[in-house]
Amino acid sequence: MSAINITNVSKIYAGGVEAVKSVSIDIADGEFIVLVGPSGCGKSTLLRMVAGLETISKGTVEIGDRIVNTVEPAERDIAMVFQNYALYPHMTVYDNLAYGVKNRGTPKAEIDARVTEAARMLQLEKYLDRKPRALSGGQRQRVAMGRAIVRKPAAFLFDEPLSNLDAKLRVSMRGEIKQLQKRLGTTSIYVTHDQLEAMTLADRLVVLNGGEIEQIGRPLDVYHSPASTFVASFIGSPAMNLLRANREGNRLHFGSQTLETDRLSTLPTELTIGLRAEDLRIAQAGEQSLTLKIDYVEELGAQRLVHGNVDGKAITAALSPEIELADTIALTIAPSRLHFFDPTTGKRLPRPLDACTSTLPQATMLEPAAG
Amino acid sequence: MTHAPSLSPTSAAPTTAAGFFRRFRSAPSEPHFAKRVQFSSPFLPYFFLAPQMAIIFTFFYWPSVQAIQSSFYLEDPFGFGSTFVGISNYTDVLKSTEYLGIARFTAVFTAVVTFFSLAIGLLLAVKADGVIRGNATYKTLLIWVYAIAPPVAGLMGMMLFDQHIGPLVKFVALFGWDMKVGLNYTDTATAMIIVSIWKQIPYNFIFFLSGLQGIPVSVREAALMDCRSGFRRFRTVILPLLAPTAFFLLIINTTYALFDTFGVIDVMVKDKAANNPITLVYKVYMDGFRGNDLGGSSAQSVILMIIVFVLTIFQFRFIERRVHYS
Amino acid sequence: MQRAKLFDHVILLMGVFIMIGPLVVALMTSSHEAADIHRNGLSILPGGHFVETYQTVLTKQGGFTGKITGLRMMMNSLILGLGFAAGKIILSMLAAYALVYFRFRFATITFWMIFTTLLLPLEVRILPSYEVMNTLHLTNTYTGLIVPLLASATGTFYFRQFFKSIPDELLEAARIDGAGPFKFFIDVIVPLSKTMMAAIFIIMFVYGWNQYLWPTLMTTDESFFTLVRGIKQILLVWVGSNIPDYNEAFALAILAMLPPVMIVMIFQRWFIKGLTESDK
Numbered sequence: 016m017s018a019i020n021i022t023n024v025s026k027i028y029a030g031g032v033e034a035v036k037s038v039s040i041d042i043a044d045g046e047f048i049v050l051v052g053p054s055g056c057g058k059s060t061l062l063r064m065v066a067g068l069e070t071i072s073k074g075t076v077e078i079g080d081r082i083v084n085t086v087e088p089a090e091r092d093i094a095m096v097f098q099n100y101a102l103y104p105h106m107t108v109y110d111n112l113a114y115g116v117k118n119r120g121t122p123k124a125e126i127d128a129r130v131t132e133a134a135r136m137l138q139l140e141k142y143l144d145r146k147p148r149a150l151s152g153g154q155r156q157r158v159a160m161g162r163a164i165v166r167k168p169a170a171f172l173f174d175e176p177l178s179n180l181d182a183k184l185r186v187s188m189r190g191e192i193k194q195l196q197k198r199l200g201t202t203s204i205y206v207t208h209d210q211l212e213a214m215t216l217a218d219r220l221v222v223l224n225g226g227e228i229e230q231i232g233r234p235l236d237v238y239h240s241p242a243s244t245f246v247a248s249f250i251g252s253p254a255m256n257l258l259r260a261n262r263e264g265n266r267l268h269f270g271s272q273t274l275e276t277d278r279l280s281t282l283p284t285e286l287t288i289g290l291r292a293e294d295l296r297i298a299q300a301g302e303q304s305l306t307l308k309i310d311y312v313e314e315l316g317a318q319r320l321v322h323g324n325v326d327g328k329a330i331t332a333a334l335s336p337e338i339e340l341a342d343t344i345a346l347t348i349a350p351s352r353l354h355f356f357d358p359t360t361g362k363r364l365p366r367p368l369d370a371c372t373s374t375l376p377q378a379t380m381l382e383p384a385a386g
Numbered sequence: 387m388t389h390a391p392s393l394s395p396t397s398a399a400p401t402t403a404a405g406f407f408r409r410f411r412s413a414p415s416e417p418h419f420a421k422r423v424q425f426s427s428p429f430l431p432y433f434f435l436a437p438q439m440a441i442i443f444t445f446f447y448w449p450s451v452q453a454i455q456s457s458f459y460l461e462d463p464f465g466f467g468s469t470f471v472g473i474s475n476y477t478d479v480l481k482s483t484e485y486l487g488i489a490r491f492t493a494v495f496t497a498v499v500t501f502f503s504l505a506i507g508l509l510l511a512v513k514a515d516g517v518i519r520g521n522a523t524y525k526t527l528l529i530w531v532y533a534i535a536p537p538v539a540g541l542m543g544m545m546l547f548d549q550h551i552g553p554l555v556k557f558v559a560l561f562g563w564d565m566k567v568g569l570n571y572t573d574t575a576t577a578m579i580i581v582s583i584w585k586q587i588p589y590n591f592i593f594f595l596s597g598l599q600g601i602p603v604s605v606r607e608a609a610l611m612d613c614r615s616g617f618r619r620f621r622t623v624i625l626p627l628l629a630p631t632a633f634f635l636l637i638i639n640t641t642y643a644l645f646d647t648f649g650v651i652d653v654m655v656k657d658k659a660a661n662n663p664i665t666l667v668y669k670v671y672m673d674g675f676r677g678n679d680l681g682g683s684s685a686q687s688v689i690l691m692i693i694v695f696v697l698t699i700f701q702f703r704f705i706e707r708r709v710h711y712s
Numbered sequence: 713m714q715r716a717k718l719f720d721h722v723i724l725l726m727g728v729f730i731m732i733g734p735l736v737v738a739l740m741t742s743s744h745e746a747a748d749i750h751r752n753g754l755s756i757l758p759g760g761h762f763v764e765t766y767q768t769v770l771t772k773q774g775g776f777t778g779k780i781t782g783l784r785m786m787m788n789s790l791i792l793g794l795g796f797a798a799g800k801i802i803l804s805m806l807a808a809y810a811l812v813y814f815r816f817r818f819a820t821i822t823f824w825m826i827f828t829t830l831l832l833p834l835e836v837r838i839l840p841s842y843e844v845m846n847t848l849h850l851t852n853t854y855t856g857l858i859v860p861l862l863a864s865a866t867g868t869f870y871f872r873q874f875f876k877s878i879p880d881e882l883l884e885a886a887r888i889d890g891a892g893p894f895k896f897f898i899d900v901i902v903p904l905s906k907t908m909m910a911a912i913f914i915i916m917f918v919y920g921w922n923q924y925l926w927p928t929l930m931t932t933d934e935s936f937f938t939l940v941r942g943i944k945q946i947l948l949v950w951v952g953s954n955i956p957d958y959n960e961a962f963a964l965a966i967l968a969m970l971p972p973v974m975i976v977m978i979f980q981r982w983f984i985k986g987l988t989e990s991d992k
Contacts, residue, residue: 063884066884066888067887067888068423068884068887068888069423087887088884088887088888089887089888089889089890089891090890093888094888095884095885095888097881097884097885098881099879099881100881101879101881101882101884101885102885103882103885103886103899103900104904105900105903105904105906114886114889114891114899115888115889115890118889118890118891118895119890162885162889423880423883423884423887424813424814424815425813425814425815425892425893426814426815426816427814427816427893430810430814430893431810431811431814431816431819432810432816433810434806434807434809434810434814435806435807435810435811435822437802437803437806437807438803438804438806438807438826438868439807439822439825439826441803441859441860441862441863442825442826442829442863442865444844444848444860444863445841445844445859445860445862445863446829446832446837446863446864447825448840448844449837449840449841449843449844450832450837450840452840452843452844453836453837453839453840456840506727509723509727510723510724510727513720513723513724513727514724516717516720517717517720517721517724520721520724524724524727524728525980526977526980527728527731527732528724528727528728528731529976529980529984530731530732530735530973530976530977531731531735532918532976533918533922533969533972533973533975533976534922534969534972534973535921535922535923535924535940535943535968535969535972536922536924537924537940537943537944538922538940538943538965538968538969540943541943541961541965542734542735542738542965545734545737545738545741545754545958545961545962546734546737546754550750551749551750551753551754551958552754553737553753553754556753584730584731584734587727587731588731592984592987592988593987593988596984596988641833644835645833645835645836646835648835648924648925649924649925649940652924652925652928652944653943653944667835667836670835670836670838670839671838671925674838674839674842675839675842675929680839683839684839684840687836687837687838687839687840690835690836691832691836691837694831694832694833694836695831695832698831
């Protein structure tokens with residue numbers, strides 16, 4: 016078990032394409048880090064550089080106190096779980112589990128003990144004599160996990176290990192991975208494109224985009240204070256609504272519609288405003304609001320996703336199914352729930368209201384600027 | 387989707403450049419040594435490649451270069467060295483009416499053999515694909531002949547077309563055709579062509595059948611709903627989907643007819659090539675080993691190399707464009 | 713509908729008759745006496761001399777030098793078939809392994825040098841090949857019979873395709889598990905290639921067994937004759953004599969086709985798979 020320090024790591028391919036751009040992450044011993052981002056964001060490349068499957072173009076990777084840039088994968092004291100499991104199809108489950116430790120010259124009794132232990136932990140005892148093709152998807156996934164556990168590595172590396180499973184199995188395996196990692200206390204790096212998986216598993220999230228880190232933080236911090244419009248739209252489902260707005264004094268103009276709150280004067284006049292679907296609610300009579308023209312509705316049971324537009328700009332609101340809907344509805348949001356971003360850089364702007372959320376006055380009603 | 391089979395060694399094996407090219411092009415973005423992770427070692431890859439490379443150099447590149455070289459020389463008949471004669475070996479060959487006659491026969495022979503072995507192979511494959519009962523048995527029985535060597539097939543042909551005991555000779559005699567294989571040019575050619583077709587049918591059958599079975603059931607069902615006429619369905623849906631297979635087989639069959647029929651011909655003309663039809667490859671052999679004309683034979687070899695090369699490129703470039711790859 | 717099916721069967725049965733008929737006739741006729749065949753023509757019914765014909769063919773000293781028997785020819789064919797198939801698999805697996813799993817400087821040029829061999833069949837370079845064999849003193853040897861036939865890239869091509877279809881992650885997992893190039897080859901690649909090797913072995917065995925032109929050039933010493941090579945000798949004898957030994961000729965033809973036909977039949981599934989799906 017050990018800490019992993021990734022310092023200014025870059026990956027530059029032969030053609031000059033920079034897949035990872037000077038990324039630094041310090042991972043504490045026993046921490047569960049999730050690298051999340053859309054495909055092509057460099058998350059897998061980064062993981063594979065830690066594993067030693069890709070060369071590191073610039074920067075250093077330390078596992079424990081050892082810089083491992085030039086160390087062979089087998090010598091890095093890591094174990095990896097692959098998306099397609101990469102089980103050896105011609106070996107039994109037992110041999111699959113044992114192969115790595117066997118190659119390290121571990122004594123037979125020790126191998127046997129470790130394999131048995133891992134098989135017990137993962138409920139694979141009954142399947143040890145089977146070949147991978149005689150196993151179900153979930154069982155194969157467990158074997159892949161077992162192969163990692165048997166090695167007792169300093170770190171687990173997971174490369175989208177659940178994406179080949181069906182939705183239900185994915186949820187239960189997610190739980191198992193989390194529990195197992197907590198029990199073993201092994202430092203883990205987990206790559207996924209699924210933000211829900213990232214939120215539920217991570218001690219800390221690393222959101223990557225275009226080879227760069229957008230944000231590192233605990234899942235709820237990232238959710239509540241996304242560092243950029245990219246993170247805002249990537250983390251959370253449905254994605255955060257992002258609208259361009261002009262600020263005039265304390266008024267925010269969204270096209271022809273306007274919201275007024277206070278203490279906005281420190282912000283620039285051009286803004287991108289972020290509104291979480293679940294923060295939007297139906298305006299009471301007399302409250303200021305935005306008029307949403309409903310396009311279509313998705314029923315999720317506990318929730319109802321209302322998709323519509325405000326002056327032609329798409330907005331999604333998560334509302335209770337009890338609320339009756341008309342063709343248009345008036346939506347409002349607590350000022351403290353507004354997110355502000357710089358419209359050119361996409362970076363988060365500090366919320367001027369943060370300091371005094373408790374004393375915030377109710378926004379007062381305003382005539383809509385136009386019909 | 388229908389995945390056309392692409393390469394195959396058989397008697398026609400070593401010339402499957404077309405299949406190779408097609409496969410190679412099907413993934414153009416991918417470098418040909420496509421593994422994300424590879425070993426890097428200063429000498430191991432050379433160690434693994436050494437045996438193959440040694441053999442290729444000794445038995446492929448060396449003789450190929452020699453063929454080209456000696457095609458420009460005239461060998462002294464008594465073995466006292468050789469003289470450089472430029473392209474006169476080539477002009478001699480190309481001016482010879484005998485050679486041009488053989489070339490003409492080779493072209494006809496190749497076209498006829500290719501056409502009929504493809505057509506019969508396709509017919510049998512379509513029928514075998516259509517019947518449910520006995521499907522496996524038909525398949526087994528129809529592919530046996532694949533395993534028979536061309537000269538053995540030639541021997542079987544000699545037996546069936548034997549002057550004295552051959553049942554086929556007796557059969558055509560009923561129609562007043564006095565067939566004299568080995569004596570009459572046309573009769574020998576006919577027999578050679580029939581045997582060569584016979585030998586190649588199983589190969590085409592195997593590939594067409596596997597191509598047909600690769601067509602997804604859903605596509606057939608969709609066609610069933612869109613089109614009432616069975617023949618039309620075959621022509622408009624099945625046949626285009628078989629096109630990659632057919633294209634591949636066209637090349638294989640052409641090279642088969644050009645080269646692999648050597649055994650059939652050698653057995654059937656029984657060294658009496660004089661008044662019998664032979665192909666270009668057989669002529670190379672005759673001139674080189676019987677006639678001891680090293681320069682002329684080499685020039686012919688080089689001409690054949692060029693023909694093969696051009697044919698491959700031609701078929702690849704022009705025919706492939708009209709073929710639907712899914 | 714029913715009539716259409718019947719028609720299909722008629723066509724297929726005709727196909728079977730054309731394909732199998734000659735083989736049956738050859739087998740049956742070989743069990744008759746030569747004089748009987750000479751008198752009554754070919755036969756589709758078994759005669760009573762099956763055992764003695766085959767015994768004669770297998771053991772009689774024949775040929776011009778009188779030192780070659782059918783058994784000896786059969787053994788030579790077997791050596792050629794097995795040697796060729798085994799050689800092909802070993803060479804091409806190693807070469808394909810290097811091409812797919814290694815990064816090295818001359819990879820591209822090596823690749824093209826190997827695959828150029830697909831363009832030109834042996835038949836267009838027979839004479840110079842023969843000269844080379846003479847220079848190397850390899851005529852009338854098993855080495856000379858087998859090794860030059862290996863100078864084509866078909867097998868390498870097959871294995872390269874197959875290796876490329878093996879998921880990359882397997883190599884990555886193996887590297888994390890501490891397997892080097894040799895260990896990975898032995899522990900993973902070879903066992904994974906078993907079916908592929910079997911399929912290629914069958915195809916190559918048939919190909920090697922059926923070689924004609926090359927053995928014809930390479931072997932003048934009759935003790936190196938293969939069955940297929942011997943066919944022409946059979947015919948020369950047949951043509952020359954008064955009452956040709958039809959029965960023995962047929963018996964030899966049957967012997968020459970029996971092993972490859974049996975192999976194709978028994979391993980039909982692998983054989984077709986190897987032939988048509990070498991890319992999977």
